Amino acid sequence: MDLQQKQACWKVELEVLDNDSSWVSKFDPSKKKKKKRKPLIREDDIFFQKGGDFTEDNAPHCQSGRNFEPDYGYKELLSMVFNRLRDEDLEVSTERPRTVMMPPRLLAQGTITLCLNFADLCTTMHRKPDHVMKFLLAQMETKGSLNKQQRLEMKGLVSSKVFQAVFRKYIDAFVICICCKSPDTSLAEEDNGLFNLRCEMCGLVASIDVYLFAFGLKPRNVFLALALADLDSESHGVNSESVGEEEWEMVQRKGMQFILNGQPFYVNGFNTYWMMTLAADNSTRGKVTEVFQQASAVGMTVGRTWAFNDGQWRALQKSPSVYDEEVFKALDFVVSEARKYKIRLILSLVNNWDAYGGKAQYVKWGNASGLNLTSDDDFFTNPTLRNFYQSHVRTVLNRVNTFTNITYKNDPTIFAWELMNEPRCPSDPSGDKLQSWIQEMAVFVKSLDAKHLVEIGLEGFYGPSAPVRTRFNPNPYAAQVGTDFIRNNQVLGIDFASVHVYPDSWISPAVSNSFLEFTSSWMQAHVEDAEMYLGMPVLFTEFGVSAHDPGFNSSFRDMMLNTVYKMTLNSTRKGGAGAGSLVWQVFPQGAEFMDDGYAVYLTRAHTASKIISLQSKRLAIFNSLCSWRCRWGCKKKNHTALDALLTHDEL
Incomplete structure (x- = not known):
């Protein structure tokens, strides 16, 4: 039976929905209403006539109806210009980056399910096929391997819906930056069982404990962000030049x-x-x-x-x-x-x-x-x-x-x-x-x-x-x-x-x-x-x-x-x-x-x-919790992933 899905862009966008760090995916963010672009300067605020000069003689005929006051007029005009520019910058800066991928193409062959474009998906994410495969198979609790054509062979019949959901989990945990949501990231494995995810957009480094997946946890729950200035894979120490004196405060x-x-x-x-x-x-x-x-x-x-x-x-x-x-x-x-x-x-x-x-x-x-x-x-x-x-x-x-x-x-x-x-x-x-x-x-x-x-x-x-x-x-x-x-x-x-x-x-x-x-x-x-x-x-x-x-x-x-x-x-x-x-x-x-x-x-x-x-x-993760709006005094109990860290035998 052919399980190939309709060809449609698979658009992934992550959003924070609540204070419990509940991360979900939205397939078609393009349906969001577009904000009307405000004009840089409104007509009724213009102080000069088209084609005329800004003089005391023609100032009374300005559409604003104001009397001509040179100092006040220039300042107000500049203020409006900068305010509009600032609003435009904010609108642009808040736009979230998206990664556009073709959907996984699955084909059933007897008791085996093939992902035909698995290699292309990995290339799009800039991730090694072996790493992606291990994650997917562990999450779906099945066995599989890569064939000579770099297609993923999975034991049993796997529905496209399940496969896409698990694939999305991988993107959540190992591709998307938790800070700026950019997919422009790289992944490097350390000797101690952790993966460091480095965002090329905002410079954040995230440490992901792969052992946690053995506990059946959601990937986003184990995405443990660490500031680059605090913990770097090469040197956790920071010299006095990289941290401002104002940050070097007494411990209380x-x-x-x-x-x-x-x-x-x-x-x-x-x-x-x-x-x-x-x-x-x-x-x-x-x-x-x-x-x-x-x-x-x-x-x-x-x-x-x-x-x-x-x-x-x-x-x-x-x-x-x-x-x-x-x-x-x-x-x-x-x-x-x-x-x-x-x-x-x-x-x-x-x-x-x-x-x-x-x-x-x-x-x-x-x-x-x-x-x-x-x-x-x-x-x-x-x-x-x-x-x-x-x-x-x-x-x-x-x-x-x-x-x-x-x-x-x-x-x-x-x-x-x-x-x-x-x-x-x-x-x-x-x-x-x-x-x-x-x-x-x-x-x-x-x-x-x-x-x-x-x-x-x-x-x-x-x-x-x-x-x-x-x-x-x-x-x-x-x-x-x-x-x-x-x-x-x-x-x-x-x-x-x-x-x-x-x-x-x-x-x-x-x-x-x-x-x-x-x-x-x-x-x-x-x-x-x-x-x-x-x-x-x-x-x-x-x-x-x-x-x-x-x-x-x-x-x-x-x-x-x-x-x-x-x-x-x-x-x-x-x-x-x-x-x-x-x-x-x-x-x-x-x-x-x-x-x-x-x-x-x-x-x-x-x-x-x-x-x-x-x-x-x-x-360091615990020390950063308050910056994640998770103060110890709150009633939030969603520390499942961190709890798992305490019981792991290879601490």
């Missing part, structure tokens, strides 16, 4: 979300603690630039590093309030390089541990000044040591960057101040000492800098104020170190909560599936607490697994990355408190001597790099 907090330029700001970030130290030496300074280059290339937007080094090798603070200017310039360089690659920084102000000085160094300085201190935890209670710390905070926040000439407390490059890296006070399991210190220091930082966000730097252990939640702690000892996640983060001046995830340090050094189970329950518990008790975002500011652990391999690290990223996305898709995560830690090649076992070398850990890059793209 609104309820349980970070906000940037009025839109959500979900974080895929990294840690590299040693950047200031290596930047202090010209021979290793280039490694700092490499870190930002590589992190930017996979779409990471926030980095965390030390703004302290107390009394040790290449010390920033050689003694209380005495600084090495060359090392401070190295920190200036780190901040300026972050700005260049559009990466914001969480700067930690002191360490709980002995590395890079920490609270132990402050106690040594106190004893050197005549105090009689017996415990490192005196750092939290002794007035002199508190003054030492506050002096350091004041110095850093008021520092004027020698590269950018911007004061740190005014620099949008800084995402947040961290009071301390992993504070613990085991000498007081009640948590009162640490709580008092947090209360004082949070208000102190805010008194100097009310613009930036502030967080504590906690690992997330539950304490006495929430005995029911201590069951989520990795071990009984975690409740005895003087920290109290919920109570600590309820302090005035704290903007968001921080949590670390180290099952290999807290549970067992031997890698096992229990790591992943703990990670999921640990993260979920803290997201719930941030939503129910704190009303603020929570960032998982450190997570990782060490290559030194028994049983470690790169595949398990990839599983860890996937677990953390999926847990983050489970909250993100609901507009919840899970605001992002920062892997510990990103390393460039040539810095192996600083590796603590957790290093992720993006240039050679190809699978991990792809996972990180895909997470960046997916968070």
